[in-house]
Amino acid sequence: MRLRIYEIADTEEIMKLFYDTVHEVNIHDYTQEQVDAWAPANMDIDVWIKGLGSKFTYVAEEQGKIIGFGELEANGHIDRFYCHKDFQRKGIGKKILKQLELKAKSLKIEKLFTEASITAKPFFESQNFIVVKQQEVERRGQKLINFIMEKSIE
Numbered sequence: 001m002r003l004r005i006y007e008i009a010d011t012e013e014i015m016k017l018f019y020d021t022v023h024e025v026n027i028h029d030y031t032q033e034q035v036d037a038w039a040p041a042n043m044d045i046d047v048w049i050k051g052l053g054s055k056f057t058y059v060a061e062e063q064g065k066i067i068g069f070g071e072l073e074a075n076g077h078i079d080r081f082y083c084h085k086d087f088q089r090k091g092i093g094k095k096i097l098k099q100l101e102l103k104a105k106s107l108k109i110e111k112l113f114t115e116a117s118i119t120a121k122p123f124f125e126s127q128n129f130i131v132v133k134q135q136e137v138e139r140r141g142q143k144l145i146n147f148i149m150e151k152s153i154e
């Protein structure tokens with residue numbers, strides 16, 4: 001497995017990974033209506049190119065296949081963070097997070113924070129993030145529970 005910076009040519013594969021993971025992994029913690037709103041079938045590639053390209057986005061790749069990705073923003077916010085549905089719990093999330101932490105340290109960021117799904121909460125807890133609060137967010141008319149979590153990295 002290797003980690004590298006996102007390239008525009010990755011976009012479609014990343015969108016498919018995101019869609020599949022939400023629909024096949026996050027579905028264990030959310031309803032069908034919620035995952036449909038979270039990852040709709042008709043996502044706009046231009047919006048994704050803009051989103052992925054405007055952050056520090058790292059891609060985990062194995063034999064030419066993308067098996068995970070994570071986005072870091074300059075303020076320490078970890079935005080999208082997903083592993084491939086067939087590559088869950090294999091230590092890939094841990095490696096992507098380590099890379100985001102390294103990048104954050106190089107940017108002199110002192111605190112990482114994220115809005116972790118119910119599914120991802122145990123992962124972030126295992127990586128020493130703490131829950132700041134539980135919240136409900138709205139996506140395309142559906143209410144979803146997630147957790148603001150943070151970690152100091154000084």
Ligand SMILES: CC(C)(COP(=O)(O)OP(=O)(O)OC[C@H]1O[C@@H](n2cnc3c(N)ncnc32)[C@H](O)[C@@H]1OP(=O)(O)O)[C@@H](O)C(=O)NCCC(=O)NCCS
Binds near residue numbers: 115
């Ligand atoms: C969250 C996610 C990216 C973590 O990636 P991952 O590669 O599966 O996680 P890792 O294998 O690196 O896990 C590292 C440690 O986290 C903990 N952990 C991870 N998933 C866990 C789970 N479902 N339950 C309990 N602990 C978990 C364990 O301590 C694990 O170490 P171990 O396997 O040696 O016990 C991945 O599960 C995922 O894609 N989830 C669905 C998408 C999602 O909700 N993303 C976040 C959006 S906010």
